[in-house]
Amino acid sequence: MNRNTLVDLKGISKSFRIADGRPRKVLDNVDFKLAENEIVALLGKSGSGKSTLLRIVAGLIPADSGSASYRGNPIHGPAAGISMVFQSFALFPWLTVQQNVELGLEAQGVGPEDRAQRAEAMLELIGLAGFGGALPRELSGGMRQRVGIARALVTNPDVLLMDEAFSALDVMTGETLRDEILELWADQRIPTKGMLIVSHNIEEAVMMADRIVILASDPGRIRCQYAVSLERPRDADTADLRQMVDEVYALMTARPVPQVAVAAAAAPAPVDYALPATDVARIEGVLDLLAEAPFEGHADLPQLAEESALTDEELFPTYEALAMLGLAQVEAGDIALTPLGQRYAQAGHVLRQEIFGQQLLAQVPLATRIRRMLESEPSGTMPRERVLDLLREGMEQEKAVHTLEVAIEWGRYGEAYEFDFHTGVLKLPDEAEEAA
Numbered sequence: 001m002n003r004n005t006l007v008d009l010k011g012i013s014k015s016f017r018i019a020d021g022r023p024r025k026v027l028d029n030v031d032f033k034l035a036e037n038e039i040v041a042l043l044g045k046s047g048s049g050k051s052t053l054l055r056i057v058a059g060l061i062p063a064d065s066g067s068a069s070y071r072g073n074p075i076h077g078p079a080a081g082i083s084m085v086f087q088s089f090a091l092f093p094w095l096t097v098q099q100n101v102e103l104g105l106e107a108q109g110v111g112p113e114d115r116a117q118r119a120e121a122m123l124e125l126i127g128l129a130g131f132g133g134a135l136p137r138e139l140s141g142g143m144r145q146r147v148g149i150a151r152a153l154v155t156n157p158d159v160l161l162m163d164e165a166f167s168a169l170d171v172m173t174g175e176t177l178r179d180e181i182l183e184l185w186a187d188q189r190i191p192t193k194g195m196l197i198v199s200h201n202i203e204e205a206v207m208m209a210d211r212i213v214i215l216a217s218d219p220g221r222i223r224c225q226y227a228v229s230l231e232r233p234r235d236a237d238t239a240d241l242r243q244m245v246d247e248v249y250a251l252m253t254a255r256p257v258p259q260v261a262v263a264a265a266a267a268p269a270p271v272d273y274a275l276p277a278t279d280v281a282r283i284e285g286v287l288d289l290l291a292e293a294p295f296e297g298h299a300d301l302p303q304l305a306e307e308s309a310l311t312d313e314e315l316f317p318t319y320e321a322l323a324m325l326g327l328a329q330v331e332a333g334d335i336a337l338t339p340l341g342q343r344y345a346q347a348g349h350v351l352r353q354e355i356f357g358q359q360l361l362a363q364v365p366l367a368t369r370i371r372r373m374l375e376s377e378p379s380g381t382m383p384r385e386r387v388l389d390l391l392r393e394g395m396e397q398e399k400a401v402h403t404l405e406v407a408i409e410w411g412r413y414g415e416a417y418e419f420d421f422h423t424g425v426l427k428l429p430d431e432a433e434e435a436a
C-alpha cells in the first residue's frame, strides 16, 4: 500500500431497503483514495450517496461489498484516527460545551484531568474560550458548530470528515468558520493529515479542496474528478477561482437532459425518468431572474446562483426543468433563455399557463401519458394509483411518488389535467372533457 494513503475504498457498493422492502443501490462500485495532505470535496446531486460514503469511511455503517481501509487497516466501526463533523451539530443538549467536547476523549479512555485540559485547549483554539460551562441552547448556531468542530478535533484526528458542516449556518458565519479551519490546517495547528468534506456548495468546494470528486446518481458512482491547483489562502474574488467555479458548474450540469418524444409520437413515450424536484414557483422565479437585468436572458450559472435566494440543490433541478420544458438551454456552465423562454418571461399569467401546459404535453412524456390515459377513459378520470403503478415499473416507490407529485403540480398549473387531493383522482380539464 502507498504509505501516503489515509483512506482507501475499493469497489464499495451499498444498498438500502426502501419502503416497499426492495433494495435500492445507493453506491455502486466506488473506488476512492484520500492521501496525506489532501482535502477532497464530494459533490453531487441530492441522494447521490455522498453522506453514505462519508458514513462508511467514519465506520458508522458497513459497505455491502468492497473494502474500506484506514492506513491499511480495515474499517470495522469508528476508527480512533477519524472524526466527523455533522451538519446538525449533533450535540447533547443536557451536557455543557466542555462535556460535549470531552465526550470523544472519554470514548478513547482518556482520564478526566487530561480530558479537561485537552477540551479546554481545544475550545480556546476554536474561539470558545470561556464558554465551557454553557449549554448548547445558550449558543448561536455558529458557536454550536464550533463546539461540534472542537469535539471532532479534540481527539487529534488524522482524518477529519465534514458532512455539510457549514450549510445550516448563515453565509457569513459559515465562511468565517470554514476559513478558520483552513487556517488551522495550513498553519498545522491541528495534526489532521487529510479532510474529506461533503458539500452542496460549489464555491465552498473550490475554496477548500485540492480535489473535487463529482458523484453521479442512481446509483452513486464517481463521475469525474477535478483538481483545484490554487495556493491557500484562496480569494473567492480572483479570476482563477471564479474560472474554476465555472468549470465545476459546467461539470455538474453536463448531464444530458433526456431527449423526449413529442406528444404526437405513435408509441407511448417512456416514463421511467424521474422529474426534477422543483415546482412552478421556482421555475418561474429563476426564469424571471434570468430575463431581467443584468442577465437579459443569458447568465453564468455561478452568477445567477449568487443573485438568487436559492441553494445549488434547489437550482439544479430548476435548470433541468427549464431545459426539459424548452424554456432555457444549459451548456458549459451557462444558461440562456430560448426564444420561447423569452416570450414566456414577457407573458401575463394566462399566456404563461398556456405555454407551460403546451410545453409540458409536448416535452414531458409522463404528462403526455397521463393525458392520453385520461382521454381513453370514458369518465375522463382515473385514480392516481394507476400512474404510480406505471412509474413503479421503472423506479422505486419513493421516487415514483415524488415524480407523480411533480407531474401533478406541473399538470394542474398548465391545465393539462386536474387532480382532486381529497379523492386522489386525476381528471381531464373541463374543456378537454367536452372536446373528447
Ligand SMILES: Nc1ncnc2c1ncn2[C@@H]1O[C@H](COP(=O)(O)OP(=O)(O)OP(=O)(O)O)[C@@H](O)[C@H]1O
Binding pocket: 016, 017, 018, 026, 044, 045, 046, 047, 048, 049, 050, 051, 052, 053
Ligand atoms: N439508513 C438509510 N435507510 C434507507 N435509505 C437510506 C438510508 N440512508 C440513506 N438512504 C437513502 O440513500 C440515498 C443516498 O443518501 P445520502 O444521504 O448518502 O445522499 P447524499 O448525496 O448525501 O444526499 P444529500 O445531498 O441530500 O444529503 C437517499 O435516497 C437516501 O434516502
